[in-house]
Amino acid sequence: MSYSHNxxxxxxxQVRLLYQAIPTSITASLIVACIFVFIFWQSSIPHxxxxxxxxxxxxxxxxxVFLCLRYRKKVIFNDTESLIYERNFIIGTTFSxxxxxxxxxxxxxxxxxxxVVIAFIVAGMSAxxxxxxxxxxxxxxxxxxxxxxxxxxRFLTSDDYVLNAMGVMAAVFVVLLMMSAKRINKYTxxxxxxxxxxxxxxxxxxxxxxxxxxxxxxxxxxxLSLDEKIYExxxxxxxxxxxxxxxxxxxxxxxxxxxxxHGPEGVPEPGSVFDFNESYCIHTYLSNAxxxxxxxxxxEIATHPCYKAFKLEAYLGSPIFVNHERYxxxxxxSPNPRKNPFSEKEFVLIQLFAQWIGNxxxxxxxxxxxxxxxxxxxxxxxxxxxxxxxxxxxxxxxQGAMEQxxxxxxxxxxxxxxxxxxxFTSEQFATMIEPLISxxxxxxxxxxxxxxxxxxxxxxxxxxxxxxxxxxTPRFVALVRDMTDxxxxxxxxxxxxxxxxxxxxTPLTSIHGSIALITGGATGELPxxxxxxxxxxxxxxxxxxxxxxDILDLQKIESGKLQFNFRYVDLCKFLEQSVKExxxxxxxxxxxxNMLCKHKxxxxxxxxxxxxxxxxxLLSNAAKFSPEDGSIDxxxxYERNFIxxxxxxxxxxxxxxxQKNLFEKxxxxxxxxxxxxxxxxxxxxxxxxxxxxxxxxxxxxSTPGRGSTFFFDLPISAPxx
Amino acid sequence: xxEFTRILYVEDEPDIQTVAQIALxxxxxxxxxxxxxxxxxxxNARDFNPQLLLLDxxxxxxxxxxxxxxxxxxxxxxNTPAIFMTAKVQPQEVAQLLTYGAIDVIAKPFDPMTxxxxxxxxxxxxx
Numbered sequence: 152m153s154y155s156h157n158x159x160x161x162x163x164x165q166v167r168l169l170y171q172a173i174p175t176s177i178t179a180s181l182i183v184a185c186i187f188v189f190i191f192w193q194s195s196i197p198h199x200x201x202x203x204x205x206x207x208x209x210x211x212x213x214x215x216v217f218l219c220l221r222y223r224k225k226v227i228f229n230d231t232e233s234l235i236y237e238r239n240f241i242i243g244t245t246f247s248x249x250x251x252x253x254x255x256x257x258x259x260x261x262x263x264x265x266x267v268v269i270a271f272i273v274a275g276m277s278a279x280x281x282x283x284x285x286x287x288x289x290x291x292x293x294x295x296x297x298x299x300x301x302x303x304x305r306f307l308t309s310d311d312y313v314l315n316a317m318g319v320m321a322a323v324f325v326v327l328l329m330m331s332a333k334r335i336n337k338y339t340x341x342x343x344x345x346x347x348x349x350x351x352x353x354x355x356x357x358x359x360x361x362x363x364x365x366x367x368x369x370x371x372x373x374x375l376s377l378d379e380k381i382y383e384x385x386x387x388x389x390x391x392x393x394x395x396x397x398x399x400x401x402x403x404x405x406x407x408x409x410x411x412x413h414g415p416e417g418v419p420e421p422g423s424v425f426d427f428n429e430s431y432c433i434h435t436y437l438s439n440a441x442x443x444x445x446x447x448x449x450x451e452i453a454t455h456p457c458y459k460a461f462k463l464e465a466y467l468g469s470p471i472f473v474n475h476e477r478y479x480x481x482x483x484x485s486p487n488p489r490k491n492p493f494s495e496k497e498f499v500l501i502q503l504f505a506q507w508i509g510n511x512x513x514x515x516x517x518x519x520x521x522x523x524x525x526x527x528x529x530x531x532x533x534x535x536x537x538x539x540x541x542x543x544x545x546x547x548x549x550q551g552a553m554e555q556x557x558x559x560x561x562x563x564x565x566x567x568x569x570x571x572x573x574x575f576t577s578e579q580f581a582t583m584i585e586p587l588i589s590x591x592x593x594x595x596x597x598x599x600x601x602x603x604x605x606x607x608x609x610x611x612x613x614x615x616x617x618x619x620x621x622x623x624t625p626r627f628v629a630l631v632r633d634m635t636d637x638x639x640x641x642x643x644x645x646x647x648x649x650x651x652x653x654x655x656x657t658p659l660t661s662i663h664g665s666i667a668l669i670t671g672g673a674t675g676e677l678p679x680x681x682x683x684x685x686x687x688x689x690x691x692x693x694x695x696x697x698x699x700x701d702i703l704d705l706q707k708i709e710s711g712k713l714q715f716n717f718r719y720v721d722l723c724k725f726l727e728q729s730v731k732e733x734x735x736x737x738x739x740x741x742x743x744x745n746m747l748c749k750h751k752x753x754x755x756x757x758x759x760x761x762x763x764x765x766x767x768x769l770l771s772n773a774a775k776f777s778p779e780d781g782s783i784d785x786x787x788x789y790e791r792n793f794i795x796x797x798x799x800x801x802x803x804x805x806x807x808x809x810q811k812n813l814f815e816k817x818x819x820x821x822x823x824x825x826x827x828x829x830x831x832x833x834x835x836x837x838x839x840x841x842x843x844x845x846x847x848x849x850x851x852x853s854t855p856g857r858g859s860t861f862f863f864d865l866p867i868s869a870p871x872x
Numbered sequence: 873x874x875e876f877t878r879i880l881y882v883e884d885e886p887d888i889q890t891v892a893q894i895a896l897x898x899x900x901x902x903x904x905x906x907x908x909x910x911x912x913x914x915x916n917a918r919d920f921n922p923q924l925l926l927l928d929x930x931x932x933x934x935x936x937x938x939x940x941x942x943x944x945x946x947x948x949x950x951n952t953p954a955i956f957m958t959a960k961v962q963p964q965e966v967a968q969l970l971t972y973g974a975i976d977v978i979a980k981p982f983d984p985m986t987x988x989x990x991x992x993x994x995x996x997x998x999x
Contacts, residue, residue: 653959656980656981657888658887659981660981661885661890663981664888664891664981665887665890665891665984667983668891668894668899668984668985671984671985673895673898673899673984674894674898707962713962714964716963716964760963
């Protein structure tokens with residue numbers, strides 16, 4: 152067992168035990184002294200000698216009692232005091248031993264039997280002293296030597312061989328007593344050490360428990376900010392480790408920056424920067440674990456620059472890790488050395504503190520980053536809705552989103568997009584987002600309306616994405632833009648275009664009418680050259696009128712001003728009629744129309760007049776682009792949950808470079824086409840708008856040189872209106 | 873049966889007036905009384921005693937429908953057929969216009985060479 156640091160404590164305890172035994176030993180010695188005087192009263196020893204001796208014994212006893220009382224009055228001992236008391240005790244003991252030692256010198260009777268009695272009494276006293284004085288070997292050795300040696304010498308120097316033998320026995324007795332005293336001393340010392348150790352452990356355990364309780368009280372206190380918690384923790388560390396200066400440092404390269412510091416006046420300010428290589432923390436970094444020096448000047452790092460600069464004797468430090476990266480250190484230090492090296496438990500404790508600080512810092516940083524991100528997202532003018540792919544319930548909405556639809560965060564958490572997008576049924580919505588989940592589409596852009604809690608409809612443009620972050624559950628993210636303003640501007644633009652177009656139409660009507668009257672001969676015969684020019688003018692006024700009419704049509708459809716008259720329509724009959732209506736135009740172009748539709752009795756929900764406009768457009772386009780004596784196929788067939796109506800020609804096909812913008816306004820494959828083939832370039836745009844009003848979609852496929860198929864898909868189930 | 877010759881034509885746009893007048897008089901052989909507004913039509917209608925009222929729809933002041941309603945209140949004209957001329961030819965709009973008591977709607981721009989023939993057909997069909 153190595154408890155050298157406990158020597159002084161053990162010694163103090165031994166002294167305490169010595170003093171504890173004083174009353175018993177004094178009582179015993181006084182009794183024995185009285186008996187001695189009584190026995191020897193009849194001997195040859197003068198009575199005055201005996202009385203003087205007894206008085207001396209009493210005085211020595213009194214002095215020792217006085218010492219004992221003084222000792223007992225003292226409650227707390229420092230180490231030096233304990234040593235003084237030990238010395239005093241030994242002096243007292245020596246005098247006590249002397250009282251017995253002097254007997255063979257001054258109170259020695261002539262009668263041999265009395266001499267033997269002396270031997271018994273002194274030997275008995277010495278044997279008794281062994282138990283009381285063995286706590287300190289000095290005390291017992293002095294006592295035995297002083298009390299028994301004179302007797303032994305007296306016997307040895309006697310002429311009587313019996314007494315000589317007794318003298319030898321007395322000497323042997325001293326040695327034997329010393330040996331047993333030594334053994335007793337060893338046992339009591341071990342015992343004391345054990346008691347002290349268990350006391351120490353208990354104290355340490357209590358200190359640890361206290362430290363942990365305080366630690367918990369600090370970390371769990373919701374009233375404290377992180378900075379306050381850290382300062383409380385530094386104070387706790389100083390208390391626990393019995394040190395004076397607590398620091399949290401940030402170490403970056405060679406720069407050692409003090410982030411937090413607590414200590415006596417005169418310590419550096421937070422923010423002070425030091426050379427990392429000149430701090431004890433470099434050792435903490437080298438070992439990458441809690442590191443301590445309890446007495447630097449006596450350690451292997453006595454020449455450390457930090458010691459030279461600051462004379463810090465004690466240091467305990469632990470690295471702080473923030474997000475698995477070394478951030479700096481938590482360290483405590485003091486200009487005073489610690490008596491004992493830092494214990495394993497202290498290392499564990501500082502490591503715990505450092506871990507907590509690291510975690511808090513990481514959390515605060517990520518919380519700060521997250522809160523910045525969230526604040527930004529919250530404040531974004533566009534509305535952000537995130538919803539779960541399975542339940543479709545919203546799990547995040549930003550401030551803008553809540554304001555747009557007028558529901559609170561809590562209310563929205565139990566709602567789905569269908570609850571605020573009245574244009575969709577759950578099934579329609581599920582169908583719409585299916586390509587995103589299956590990965591066929593990366594994003595979806597659609598226009599719809601959002602219904603505010605107060606019932607007001609808000610036109611919106613939605614950009615919907617299916618996001619699958621690593622290690623996180625997939626989610627839908629919808630960026631929703633309020634289109635109210637844009638719609639208003641669009642409406643203004645539409646109104647403007649519509650007004651302008653209308654205003655254009657009136658003079659055009661006059662021009663067109665006048666020219667028609669002239670070319671029709673109503674104003675008389677004209678030269679052929681003039682007629683030719685007027686024919687050109689006439690043809691172009693017709694084109695202009697067509698264009699103006701198409702623009703007005705398109706504006707009306709797009710602005711929703713055009714009312715649709717939905718009815719259930721027999722698709723086959725409808726297609727047959729469209730073929731009949733366009734046969735005239737087709738035969739002008741020497742093209743034949745083939746009706747291939749086999750699905751009799753299919754009913755669609757449509758505005759027949761408008762949809763006929765679409766058919767007319769597709770058929771006239773097909774006729775225009777068909778070769779001489781070509782044919783056009785009109786067909787219909789089922790595609791999943793919709794029906795597809797297609798018009799196929801076998802002409803030149805749509806050139807690749809125009810395929811992309813075919814449904815945009817004013818798109819014609821060849822700008823010379825408009826002259827050759829007529830048309831405003833708005834026909835397909837109008838057709839697209841009409842089909843979309845039927846909740847359908849329009850498209851085409853084309854192989855240049857082989858022909859094109861234009862089709863539109865209509866839902867089989869009736870759309871919501 | 874009385875021959876169909878007299879048309880009261882109400883149109884605010886002078887150029888279109890001219891074109892229509894030529895189309896109806898020179899091409900169609902009608903006798904046309906042209907009025908530039910509903911008010912003017914109300915002043916002249918009874919004297920002219922038209923066999924058909926031909927009305928533009930969009931006019932400043934009294935528009936076509938209100939002019940027709942007012943003209944119909946003149947006892948002599950209460951049974952006179954009327955035709956609207958308008959650029960707006962959506963089916964719903966046509967239906968709306970017919971509710972004012974017109975017998976048909978002719979789309980603008982009209983073909984001046986066939987206008988008279990079209991009107992004559994409509995008039996006879998209505999008889």
